[in-house]
Amino acid sequence: MxxxxxxxxxxxxxxxxxxxxxxxxxxxxxxxxxxxxxxxxxxxxxxxxxxxxxxxVGLHQPIPVPERYQSLDEQAQEIVQQSLQQSEKLLAEGHPRQAVQEILWLMESVVTAFKGLGTGEDTIEAKYFNKIAQELRTKRKGQTIEQVLSWLTTLHGYLSSPTGGGVRHGADLKSGITINADEGRLYCNLIRSYVTFLMSEHERMSR
Structure with missing residues (x-):
């Protein structure tokens, strides 16, 4: 040494x-x-x-996200930051699947924060991730958030599938894949960028 x-x-x-x-x-x-x-x-x-x-790994730094979001209360702020930090810790310790699982949970939680928000004359009434995403896409047609939610839903479905990432419903031991470190970083950075955009949209809709 x-x-x-x-x-x-x-x-x-x-x-x-x-x-x-x-x-x-x-x-x-x-x-x-x-x-x-x-x-x-x-x-x-x-x-x-x-x-x-x-x-x-110098070229694979995490996508930066704001430390605070004006539309969230203190408890929600803490949950967001703790989940982001836990995901980075898991990546650093060589656990990419668990890191993706943690940040996927955060993304689902952020989407549920839209429940009850107004979209012009309407209000988001759905309670769960897929339904809220679908309702937002319907009521925000032609806007960036519609396309973002389409990408996000596709990624969520792939990562959840036993023959995809296998992080939600278990992996298919015969035909499933194992998330390696580079894939884990890619998925985490993609989801961090989606979370950042969605929280900015949440702030705008909360005004």
């Missing part, structure tokens, strides 16, 4: 190799890969350990 200190990737590799040697040869308690990746992520190092490889 001392010899590799001037080069970040070599230092991380030396640290990981040292931990694994101590784990197997000296039976010592050392940090797991998830813990090391979380530290790397918290400090913005730009690398992630995916045994046996060390991968550069």
């Amino acid at each position: 001392s010899q590799a200190a001037e080069n970040a990737p070599l230092f991380i590799e030396a640290f990981y190799d040292g931990c694994e040697s101590l784990r197997s040869e000296a039976d010592l308690t050392v940090p797991e890969v998830g813990r090391i990746n979380r530290i790397l992520s918290e400090h913005g190092v730009g690398y992630e350990i995916r045994p046996p490889a060390l991968v550069a």
